[in-house]
Amino acid sequence: MSYKYKYFIANWKMFGDFSSFRIINSINNYVNKIKLKKNRIIFCVPTTLISHFSNKLKKSKIFIGAQNCHYLDDYGPHTGSINSKMIKSAGANYVILGHSENRIEGDTDNLINNKIKSAIKNNLVVIFCIGETLKQRKQNLTNKILSLQIDKGLKLVKSLKKIIVSYEPVWSIGTGIIPTHKELTETISFIRNKLNKKFKKKHSVKIIYGGSVNAKNIRKLIAIQGISGFLIGGASQSGKKFIDIIKNCYM
Template sequence: MAPRKLAAGNWKMNGDLAALAEIDSLCGTHGNASCDILICPPAVLIHAMKERVGDHAIAIGGQDCHAKPSGAHTGDISAAQLKDAGASHVILGHSERRADHGETDADVAQKASAAFDAGLVAVICVGETEAERDAGQTLDVIGRQLSGSVPQAAHAGNCVIAYEPVWAIGTGRTPTNDQIAEVHAFMRNKLAAAVADAADISLLYGGSVKPANASEIFSIAHVDGALVGGASLKASDFGAIISALDAAG
């Protein structure tokens, strides 16, 4: 077995019912792609998007979940509720959640465990800030986040890891190929010490992935796909990234 190739789109707090027309276009042009495709819209669109996808091989996911299965948590959504709405995946520990909501590695691990219990695949995000990169702390930060955020129950069937250097998200900047390769090789080795089938876990790169740079990024060792932000909102852009991943083999 080898890691599955995955093109994942994170719509963040963007999109409405009218935007589902982009899904129709994506299904029409990439419904039979050889790589896996995942789109994570705002929670209010999950059910409608799942119905829109129909029988096409495009998975739908959430962008966060609560660690508890239910209860007095106004405004939150549980992993089981995401599953019930049609989701198969959930993004956890994104830098925007860590920064805007103060989420810790322990919080992410608890949410990931809840996702596993609900039958969801957790897309666990890690990444360093610009200050941490400049201080030479990148691998220390990534190692700490992996150790603290990935539960012991993780395996290739329920977990995906996404490396998103915080300073490259939405900025148009990307690390060098050597920097991406270093982090992805480090993650693979780090996971091998804790997860039996670490060699089969998909490792995604995220951080200003665009049609123009996708092919080059997908040529880097241990990069099994991408977690795409803004470029996933348009079928033409996301479709070009999917095509680049398909061509990477």
């Protein structure tokens, strides 16, 4: 992975409380000890933890992100919602949008697009998730689905400077199954070519992989040409497991 950064992005999902900072602190201590360069570690945590964790990490090289946001820029009558402006003011610099778990709960491509535009407007870097189901993969629809998700999700988005595209095959999330070397190489290449064509190669394309990433398979994954980093789910809820992933990337 010969890019400006290797991205190690943790998606904690519905996990953690104030005491869970010990996990991030152990990772922070490790990174400071070995003086790891050219990496960017981001923890996307529940909204309740953003402000608390970002304050503790002010002098750290670890960044905090959110896991979703509302599509509106300003305040409004939306009980239980939080928008990108509020997320930014709480201390987050990143936000995950388009995750398959949110798509299942009703996030359409159009809604995701509006969220992305709002997040960019409020100076958040978007981790834009795309991916096909197992049924779609078996029907050879992967490229068609990814192309549609990119076209609709990034509609009227003029720049990739604030976008990290995360390829997460739905059938790989939490299953322990990852695509073959051939499948992943071909899909990452397709995504890169699609983005280069759409944005006329004006901006560098950052593509990461997510889906059952762990210390055992990370060496296979870093061998895939074109991957800039990883979106890590369950393994990010353990300091040791997350550190082992980083270690195995550099061994």
